[in-house]
Amino acid sequence: MPSGRPVPRVVFEPPLRFVPGCYRSRMAWPPTHRRWATIRALATGLLAVSLLSWSHPPRPDPLHLSIGTGGTGGVYHVYGTGLARVTESDPDTRITALTTAASVENNRLVASGSLDAAFTLADVAALAVEGAEPFDEPLPIAAIARLYDNHTHVVVRADSSYERLADLAGGTVSVGAMGSGTEMMAERLLSTAGLGDTSESSAGSSAEEGPPRNVRDPEASGPSPTGVTRYRLSIGSSVQALEEGRVDAFFWSGGLPTQAVSDLATRVPIRLLDLSEHVSELVEEHGEFYSELPVPTGTYEDVPAVRTIGVPSLLVVNARMPDQTAEDFTRLLFESRHALVEIHPVALHLHPRSAIATLPVPLHPGAITYYRSVKYAYDGSSLGLTPGRATSTIGRRGSVDGSSRRSRAKGPTVASTPRPGVPRG
Numbered sequence: 001m002p003s004g005r006p007v008p009r010v011v012f013e014p015p016l017r018f019v020p021g022c023y024r025s026r027m028a029w030p031p032t033h034r035r036w037a038t039i040r041a042l043a044t045g046l047l048a049v050s051l052l053s054w055s056h057p058p059r060p061d062p063l064h065l066s067i068g069t070g071g072t073g074g075v076y077h078v079y080g081t082g083l084a085r086v087t088e089s090d091p092d093t094r095i096t097a098l099t100t101a102a103s104v105e106n107n108r109l110v111a112s113g114s115l116d117a118a119f120t121l122a123d124v125a126a127l128a129v130e131g132a133e134p135f136d137e138p139l140p141i142a143a144i145a146r147l148y149d150n151h152t153h154v155v156v157r158a159d160s161s162y163e164r165l166a167d168l169a170g171g172t173v174s175v176g177a178m179g180s181g182t183e184m185m186a187e188r189l190l191s192t193a194g195l196g197d198t199s200e201s202s203a204g205s206s207a208e209e210g211p212p213r214n215v216r217d218p219e220a221s222g223p224s225p226t227g228v229t230r231y232r233l234s235i236g237s238s239v240q241a242l243e244e245g246r247v248d249a250f251f252w253s254g255g256l257p258t259q260a261v262s263d264l265a266t267r268v269p270i271r272l273l274d275l276s277e278h279v280s281e282l283v284e285e286h287g288e289f290y291s292e293l294p295v296p297t298g299t300y301e302d303v304p305a306v307r308t309i310g311v312p313s314l315l316v317v318n319a320r321m322p323d324q325t326a327e328d329f330t331r332l333l334f335e336s337r338h339a340l341v342e343i344h345p346v347a348l349h350l351h352p353r354s355a356i357a358t359l360p361v362p363l364h365p366g367a368i369t370y371y372r373s374v375k376y377a378y379d380g381s382s383l384g385l386t387p388g389r390a391t392s393t394i395g396r397r398g399s400v401d402g403s404s405r406r407s408r409a410k411g412p413t414v415a416s417t418p419r420p421g422v423p424r425g
Helices: 032-055 075-086 103-112 122-130 181-192 235-243 259-267 276-286 323-335 337-343 345-349 365-373
Strands: 063-068 093-098 117-121 141-157 172-174 229-231 249-254 270-272 291-295 306-318 413-415
Touching: 063 075, 063 103, 063 323, 075 093, 075 117, 075 337, 075 345, 103 117, 103 122, 103 141, 103 181, 103 306, 117 122, 117 141, 117 181, 122 141, 122 181, 122 306, 141 181, 141 235, 141 259, 141 291, 141 323, 141 345, 141 365, 172 235, 181 249, 181 276, 181 306, 235 249, 235 259, 249 259, 259 270, 270 306, 276 291, 276 306, 306 323, 323 337, 323 365, 337 345
Parallel strands: 063 093, 063 117, 093 413, 172 229, 172 249
Antiparallel strands: 117 306, 141 249, 141 270, 141 306, 291 306
């Protein structure tokens, strides 16, 4: 070219076309670095979803249970209402704590399906499983856990002359609420002390209300010199009757300390009778449920230390409760332990190693699954897993040898009276 300037070359290439099935087409795939970025993002998302699913499995059905406790002022009542309270933050759990007469009534209500669970003395639950008096037939009762040992109280005024149980001959006593484990223990103790010749409450008063005021009329009809007049009063009514001088003593079986007795000791000087002399005879007659335990000085204000009788307390359910429900309930109990200790110190005694010692009341299979999951395994045959069958004979040779689902609450339901269909004893 005459100007001498370079002439730019123009190269025409055919347009790119997407050819189906042709993997080399540049219109089919983004650049390589973009492909790998997309793959990495997808893989990261899938991994995150997997981890979340593993750490937060789908929630099972909510846990809604009713629990029979005992009389207001007793440890069963505090424990049950406390369990309802500490689970209130979980929206999928609802624990309903119901006031009852305690052990005997509780076993009957659980067996009938009126309650899902209940507190009971071990000796009473053993009789329920065996179908021995006061029960008419074997009841389908299984244990969730052994909780702690109850201490038998015989409370008298500090200025009274009573030193031994036999000294109550000719007196007036409250043997506990009708249908309670306290009542059964009181009857057994009175019998061993030679006070089995008893009289019912005198005319003109209700056994549940207690004797009328000024009942100490020497002309009034009363028991024989070798017996006592008994009233069947709740712990609250027993405390009031002793404070007002309407009974000479009252029986109570509960954990240490029992609030109703603590409150009484701040108002009226009281003492506890030493019951250690009766332990061996109770064991011989009724089985190895009983042991000698101390009530230390300081348990109650200005009350001296004594030796008394211990009986294990159990948490029981119907043997037909679904295994998963029983496992979840057991887990809830142990996961709530630290919070329960703040409500009552007896919760300190809750531990898987001792909780399994419920014989002759069988552990529920769902409870066993929980204990195995926390490394406390059992020989099922030795635990007597068949509901309604005990591994030892109740009576002279009864024995108690052998010693996450975080449940859910819409808020505790604490009932001071039983729900419809749950009688008061």
